[in-house]
Amino acid sequence: MIIVTNSGITKEQWNNIWEKLESWGFQLHVIQGVEKKVIGAVGDKRKVDFHFLENIPGVEKVIPILSPYKLAAKDVKPEGTIIEIGNLKIGGGHFGLIAGPCAVESEEQLIQIARGLKDAGANGLRGGAFKPRTSPYSFQGLEKEGLLLLAKAREETGLPVITELMNLTELDLLVEYADIIQIGARNMQNFGLLKAVGRQPKPVLLKRGLAATIEEWIMAAEYIIAEGNEKVILCERGIRTFETATRNTLDLSAIPLVKSLTHLPVVVDPSHGTGKRKLVIPMAKAAIVAGADGLLIEAHPDPANAWSDGEQSLDLAEFKILVEQIQPLLELENKRL
Amino acid sequence: MIIVTNSGITKEQWNNIWEKLESWGFQLHVIQGVEKKVIGAVGDKRKVDFHFLENIPGVEKVIPILSPYKLAAKDVKPEGTIIEIGNLKIGGGHFGLIAGPCAVESEEQLIQIARGLKDAGANGLRGGAFKPRTSPYSFQGLEKEGLLLLAKAREETGLPVITELMNLTELDLLVEYADIIQIGARNMQNFGLLKAVGRQPKPVLLKRGLAATIEEWIMAAEYIIAEGNEKVILCERGIRTFETATRNTLDLSAIPLVKSLTHLPVVVDPSHGTGKRKLVIPMAKAAIVAGADGLLIEAHPDPANAWSDGEQSLDLAEFKILVEQIQPLLELENKRL
């Protein structure tokens, strides 16, 4: 850790900083610069709150050298983590093609699309039972009934099921019915939820927050792992920028970057990432060659009548085209569906 | 609502759209443009999910005319809402000057600063018992003990207490001990939390999310009000932008804008909004003349030794300067502390 002090630091302030740093067990080095004095503090700064040090009078800036995550860091497991849920594997050359409707609407809708997706090549089923909606007047999901339908679709198709957890109070239900628990973008820093899914055994798919930096996203994964659950899948789903021509800006450079920083698999959701049906296939393809370990695709038997997010959902015919177009790319990248 | 159709829309698609819109009770008007046909659909579009309509083949774009909120809208209560908590009033010419430490650290720290702030002119006490922290290794708050200390500080000073709710599981505790329940920026779209605070009687201070548009922020308030609790205070605390010289970009234009759109009082948190102690006073002053109904200020007896966010906390001497400098502005704006 580098501590840059103010040009006008007093002797007393300097001594105070010095004593504090020593008392925390850091080994200290001074660099007398042209205008400013800098302290190099050697030790594990993760124990000390980084921002905390900027309070001390005389300190101008504190610059961390080590990244703030430990358990999620690449060097903990350089070979990479593979998540296994029955036959579905994600990471380490295994590719997850998870598709399904934004929201579970009815048994008929769900079973129909689940069968079609399975036949077309999907190896996981997504579907929302509890839905986060901007408006209190929008459809909020079938809730427990939705979970039961997802379980039924799993029975019929063998596809493992991923669905979103919105509240602590619904955790037990989800642990019972879901195979992978999704933490949505709006809850990426809902720390109570992160801790709770860290204490249960199911794998967790952690979506990147709309305004989350890559470091904050990895730190959210660290919360889960720190509680004991190492089965975390990261999901890039677009960030919020000034551009309004797409729903979000899908940050595909996050894939190779995050994979160089952590051992966790990274999947991409081009449906939410773009918000436009016609952009889903090109972005799905791009995600694969950028190194993604899986895709999360919204698909609906009849997008024109979907109860939510139909404008970004593929119908079954389009999903088949997607599968057809990604097959040769998966081969080139040595990824197995 | 305006529905813009595609240039190449088929007769069948057109009929399909028409039937759907009629079946939802809209009155329809067609405008034949130069290149495109447009439908004006008159009726209350809040009943229908806006994005939903963009699924329908042949529809290019749906443009809402009415704002999506009803209960939070200005015209529901043009005179504006006044929140009353004992002697503290916020809104309608009453100004809330709420200050306190980022996190409650100890009885001594809290009582000391609470007394000082009260004497200096604060009429509310803020303090975190449950703390949202980016790192799982950072101090997470004193939890229930923190609430007890806040209650004690209230007893000693008479100041009503505001503190953050992070999880549904802690709601009963907060309802018992807090006077105003804060929903933090990271939970602005934690809809379960919003509904829960909508069903309890205490006023709610709703911070704007880091990446929340003004419309989304008001919709979050709508969630609370729709459950029956009209006592919502909006708090601007900075948005996330490309600029890194400040912790966030404090959007002061949101104050007059939101006050023109809703009847809810708006307060400003220049401490989180800037992240820099030296910017707190100028931004506090600016907030007042821009029309704010209150301030949320981080203050600490000894910022250099604060356990969190000390770099943006005022000490008591600085808080007194703030009070001194805002007094004439409050008078000019006809606001009463």
Place this chain on the structure above:
Amino acid sequence: MIIVTNSGITKEQWNNIWEKLESWGFQLHVIQGVEKKVIGAVGDKRKVDFHFLENIPGVEKVIPILSPYKLAAKDVKPEGTIIEIGNLKIGGGHFGLIAGPCAVESEEQLIQIARGLKDAGANGLRGGAFKPRTSPYSFQGLEKEGLLLLAKAREETGLPVITELMNLTELDLLVEYADIIQIGARNMQNFGLLKAVGRQPKPVLLKRGLAATIEEWIMAAEYIIAEGNEKVILCERGIRTFETATRNTLDLSAIPLVKSLTHLPVVVDPSHGTGKRKLVIPMAKAAIVAGADGLLIEAHPDPANAWSDGEQSLDLAEFKILVEQIQPLLELENKRL
């Protein structure tokens, strides 16, 4: 064009709006909504300044239906534009692989890398002679000498040359020495420059501005085409967002989106787009399968000693790996180098 009027519009204001719109030749339709009256104005709104109408008292909002560009629009040339510069073709299935150093530094450096790139498969040479630099104390380019060296490299290799125009005063020089004139991101809305390159015969590569929406970017192309030069290549090079882990956020979804809106070819610069050498190859691959018509790659014989942007430049060995990895993707996408 849809004109939404205020709830409280007076009869006089209404009449005034009506007369104005009629005097501009619009055909008018009224839709009486639940709360507001809306006017549908049919005619070519491009003649009238859109924002201008929002001045008129009684007008709440003006919503354009047609896109503001005409000459750049897809339907002008649905088959797409192909740019030809000698043997180099870009668009319509032809792929431009343009590479070279950020800045021209010396004859030796340039000729060495140009030969290597040509042999490895590049079909265009990029290099900066006039360099836009954040600091006045940074290397600003070899200027005219740089252009002469680029011309020499073209002679030696046959590669057409692309270089950036920064000032009107240097236009004649660039027209003389360059094969493609680049307008940099910082000059995307330098309208004088846009008009000037619109009046000369060389193709123009127009980089997207750091904060430019897709519509503004296409409008900048419209400026060039409106002056008579249809040979415009659009270049996505990353936008500025809150994320600092990469230099910019490369918006690959812009490729399919822009190609659906305009007839112009789109190339991608993953070097500036990410600012990190290790992300260049994955993003180059992703750009191709997302539909790009070409790549702009920074390459340097010795990145460790580059005078600018070495941290994002490939060396020759890395460039060969890039070519190797993109070959099968180009085949899959039916693109010819």
Place this chain on the structure above:
Amino acid sequence: MIIVTNSGITKEQWNNIWEKLESWGFQLHVIQGVEKKVIGAVGDKRKVDFHFLENIPGVEKVIPILSPYKLAAKDVKPEGTIIEIGNLKIGGGHFGLIAGPCAVESEEQLIQIARGLKDAGANGLRGGAFKPRTSPYSFQGLEKEGLLLLAKAREETGLPVITELMNLTELDLLVEYADIIQIGARNMQNFGLLKAVGRQPKPVLLKRGLAATIEEWIMAAEYIIAEGNEKVILCERGIRTFETATRNTLDLSAIPLVKSLTHLPVVVDPSHGTGKRKLVIPMAKAAIVAGADGLLIEAHPDPANAWSDGEQSLDLAEFKILVEQIQPLLELENKRL
């Protein structure tokens, strides 16, 4: 400057870095950290291009300690710069209230508003003769005729005139007719323009770019000063963020921050900063108490018929209200109009 090396740095790479740094005259200090070795390089890093060093193999990150600007830095002139143009002074307690139409439209329009503004209290006149417009089909300004009208308005009222320079080719004209030369937001990093206005004697008002960090903005001022012209006024006019409810997000925290970093006066343009007439007065007031040295206000005799930006222009009656409301604030802040 702090150079963080990679964990896996080789001995050869280390020696190479060391030699380079020594050859540039830096004095070197090594800090052996827990995982990484760090070099503290003492000397003036402004001479060396910061990014350049990150090219060197073995280097992970380079962290500058000194700010990159010299001539614009606060400590060069701690008392602050005062810009004088005849009677108009800006900075050092002198307040510039510069108002006028977005674009000069006609003699009648300009003289009428100029007289009204002068009488109401303005001490400077703004007006565009050359207009940067997103669309080539929008009104582009009266050009030279506009400058002649501005000169005439100055004669009639005595108000010094500020107008925007868009191209190098128009510089001589502007030097002849304008009293302050404005560099617009889109040209903030048009380095040729910056150098050119640095070599002429008139004061320069430098608007912040839509996506410019505070450091880049100050560096743009450094470009001007480095050429010999110290008379630079910085103008905050809003940055581009995800929020679309306002035209831009006015960053008022930039005022106190920039004033703590440089000796240059800072003015604010709440008209472009918000894009909404009803927000202009509150933001103008807020700017003053945040420490601004002046305001740039769009005013038009008849905003409803303005040829551009009328939706954010005040009429004369509104401008009088603005003056009335800012008067007591200027007094409180000890600023003289």
